[in-house]
Amino acid sequence: MTRPDTATAPANTQTLHGVHALRTSHAGVRRLKRQLGGHSAHGNKVWRSSLVMMDYLNDNPLPDASRVMDLGCGWGFGGIFLAKRQRAMVTAVDIDPSVEPFLQLQAASNGIDTVTALTAPGQLCFQPGRFEKLSKQQLGSQHTLIGADICFWDELAELLFKLIRRALQGGCQQVIIADPGRPPFWALADHCMAALDGRRGIEVEVLTRRIYAPLKTEKYLLRVARSAPSTGSDRPAHPG
Numbered sequence: 001m002t003r004p005d006t007a008t009a010p011a012n013t014q015t016l017h018g019v020h021a022l023r024t025s026h027a028g029v030r031r032l033k034r035q036l037g038g039h040s041a042h043g044n045k046v047w048r049s050s051l052v053m054m055d056y057l058n059d060n061p062l063p064d065a066s067r068v069m070d071l072g073c074g075w076g077f078g079g080i081f082l083a084k085r086q087r088a089m090v091t092a093v094d095i096d097p098s099v100e101p102f103l104q105l106q107a108a109s110n111g112i113d114t115v116t117a118l119t120a121p122g123q124l125c126f127q128p129g130r131f132e133k134l135s136k137q138q139l140g141s142q143h144t145l146i147g148a149d150i151c152f153w154d155e156l157a158e159l160l161f162k163l164i165r166r167a168l169q170g171g172c173q174q175v176i177i178a179d180p181g182r183p184p185f186w187a188l189a190d191h192c193m194a195a196l197d198g199r200r201g202i203e204v205e206v207l208t209r210r211i212y213a214p215l216k217t218e219k220y221l222l223r224v225a226r227s228a229p230s231t232g233s234d235r236p237a238h239p240g
């Protein structure tokens with residue numbers, strides 16, 4: 001793991017590998033909060049798990065211009081990072097539409113345009129939606145699904161297990177969920193391990209990862225992935 005250079009970070013931001021996350025104390029963020037008020041389901045800052053996950057993906061990059069869905073995107077740091085650094089085509093999904101202006105502000109501060117439909121690498125598109133409504137086709141058309149700090153209520157463990165299974169059935173290559181280690185996250189990890197690991201070319205692992213900058217923190221990454229990349233023609237049979 002590399003130690004990112006934070007020397008050039010603008011005021012009231014955290015910077016990881018050249019990508020900025022505006023803090024809640026940033027003037028633009030405070031202005032939006034005054035205008036728009038709060039969020040309904042904790043999408044009220046850039047959560048630390050997303051920094052740790054992006055540090056992992058910096059060391060383990062996606063193929064160029066991959067399609068990525070950022071589940072429970074909140075202010076969108078993960079998707080913005082992958083659009084900016086790896087030219088990913090990112091669909092950022094959240095149940096709470098009030099996060100969108102914050103995501104747009106964060107994206108603009110990184111020189112990333114938010115669009116209504118993805119047409120080129122390095123773009124980001126916000127889509128209001130809930131985990132349980134995302135279809136096998138929507139999920140399966142993504143190379144990678146990411147989700148940071150999205151498994152914080154008991155009922156989310158089962159919703160996210162079913163989502164991961166739909167995604168794999170649809171052809172998605174990998175799902176990465178980052179978390180501080182709350183009980184629902186471990187329930188999800190245990191369920192994935194028991195039901196998916198070793199079946200039809202799928203590997204499940206939980207990694208512990210620490211970063212030291214822009215702050216020191218340790219989080220867990222649940223990674224559910226096909227052990228060998230598949231194409232449309234050699235796609236493995238559906239799991240579970």
Ligand SMILES: C[S@@+](CC[C@H](N)C(=O)[O-])C[C@H]1O[C@@H](n2cnc3c(N)ncnc32)[C@H](O)[C@@H]1O
Nearest residue numbers: 041043046047050072073074095096130131148
């Ligand atoms: C703790 S925040 C994390 C935000 C962001 N991933 C980050 O790391 O900064 C959890 C996010 O998940 C969203 N969320 C919660 N339940 C959801 C659901 N059922 N479907 C879609 N999004 C959901 C919330 O609105 C919130 O933005």
